[in-house]
Amino acid sequence: MTAQQPTPGPPRRPLGARNPGDAxxxxxxxxxxxxxxxxxxxxxxxxxxxxxxxxxxxxxxxxxxxxxxxxxxxxxxxxxxxxxxxxxxxxxxxxxxxxxxxxxxxxxxxxxxxxxxxxxxxxxxxxxxxxxxxxxxxxxxxxxxxxxxxxxxxxxxxxxxSLVDVRPAVVVDAANVVGSVPDGWWRDRAGAASRLVRRIDRLASAGIAASALDMAEDRWFPEWSVVLEGEARGADAAPDGIGVVRASAGGDDAIAAEAHRLVASGHAVDVVTGDRELAARVTEAGARVRGARWLTDLLAD
Incomplete structure (x- = not known):
């Protein structure tokens, strides 16, 4: 950290070109x-x-x-x-x-x-x-x-x-989020899922304002899990910044399992879905629920 008292001169630096910020x-x-x-x-x-x-x-x-x-x-x-x-x-x-x-x-x-x-x-x-x-x-x-x-x-x-042990994570019901925007996604479900994953990857890199997560401090960088089901499982490979779960069976079961896993490992978990039955399942597991609009608004910023 930097001092809050007058000092006689700048910290010593190795010889070389001086950075204009060193003042x-x-x-x-x-x-x-x-x-x-x-x-x-x-x-x-x-x-x-x-x-x-x-x-x-x-x-x-x-x-x-x-x-x-x-x-x-x-x-x-x-x-x-x-x-x-x-x-x-x-x-x-x-x-x-x-x-x-x-x-x-x-x-x-x-x-x-x-x-x-x-x-x-x-x-x-x-x-x-x-x-x-x-x-x-x-x-x-x-x-x-x-x-x-x-x-x-x-x-x-x-x-x-007080925040060292706080680890946020977001689990995304990709089918629900993609389906919330009538942009023709049904003609190419894998392509629509790929676009969503890329947009979430950019959001993951930029971080989320603390207020969007109802948390303290300035900006958070949660762990992301995007769950794909059905034809959407053919989406492009996931970027390094997020995790993609390709559900082998029902997407709801995979989402609930991912929420359970993350809660059990000590994460503060938000699940993005508009499905009421799924929302009840993940809430019982200890996760919070966010509607698809919450995520699409963040992606639009």
């Missing part, structure tokens, strides 16, 4: 914040080892404290991309081995800091790859507060800690 932003009240275009950091969550923290070198601002790999955004760079890039540069975090779950943004108007929370999908060892770190360490979630934390991260940690 202080001065608040109306005099505090300085690092990152002309804002800043971002990555909170990597490993299911067995905890979260990845960076022990800051003594000459850095609030040196000796623990925080997240992160830094100034580049001009035109999204907060998400900046967090992933900085984590790679400072800790060797491989972007292919993490999956973004949500993003929390502190926006002061004149400066912002985004925390990207991502799940580790394949175990890796962090590597100190720039001079800003003394140590990189996986810290059990319940032990984080006992460390001498950077003041900015310490202030945010209580809120982030």
């Amino acid at each position: 202080w932003v001065v608040a109306p009240t005099g505090e300085r914040y690092w990152g002309r275009f804002g800043a971002a950091g990555l909170l990597a969550v490993d299911p067995t080892r905890g979260v990845l923290l960076q022990h800051r070198v003594s000459w850095s601002h609030f040196g000796g404290t623990w925080a997240l790999p992160g830094g100034a955004r580049h001009e035109g760079e999204s907060a998400h991309d900046a967090a992933v890039r900085e984590a790679k540069e400072e800790a060797g975090v491989p972007h292919r081995d993490i999956r973004t779950r949500f993003m929390s943004v502190l926006d002061l108007g004149y400066w912002s800091y985004a925390t990207v929370v991502a799940d580790v999908t394949r175990s890796f060892e962090p590597v100190i790859s720039d001079p800003e770190s003394v140590e990189l360490k996986w810290v059990p979630v319940d032990d984080v507060a006992a460390y001498p934390l950077h003041p900015g991260f310490e202030k945010a940690w209580g809120r982030l800690r």
Whole structure:
């Protein structure tokens, strides 16, 4: 995280071309914040080892404290991309081995800091790859507060800690969603399903505003399962960003089974369907139900 107190100068950087984002932003009240275009950091969550923290070198601002790999955004760079890039540069975090779950943004108007929370999908060892770190360490979630934390991260940690175990997932009744729009889908059910899957993949990459999921923070990136049945099972192969379930029999049974599986694994599950009987089944399993209009509105944004 970035300081909220005046500092004598910018953090040291390796020699090379200077990024125009590497500059202080001065608040109306005099505090300085690092990152002309804002800043971002990555909170990597490993299911067995905890979260990845960076022990800051003594000459850095609030040196000796623990925080997240992160830094100034580049001009035109999204907060998400900046967090992933900085984590790679400072800790060797491989972007292919993490999956973004949500993003929390502190926006002061004149400066912002985004925390990207991502799940580790394949175990890796962090590597100190720039001079800003003394140590990189996986810290059990319940032990984080006992460390001498950077003041900015310490202030945010209580809120982030309450969300570390929240894992949203969305199960889509593709037949119901496709059938809710009279666009000729019945002439090519597999093609219509393919188009829906591609649109959901783009939505999955962009994330969903927290308000659409009735959740806190700024943006969430749920796990997606799209259930195909009948002729729609011939849809194109699924993109990497979402899961496609090709029901071998009835689509309702496959949707209910997927909802049961995700709820049992600790996910907060939303099932998108307009089928009342199916809605009752998945509600009993512990999932919430969203109508097809909820998803089509999100896809239209």
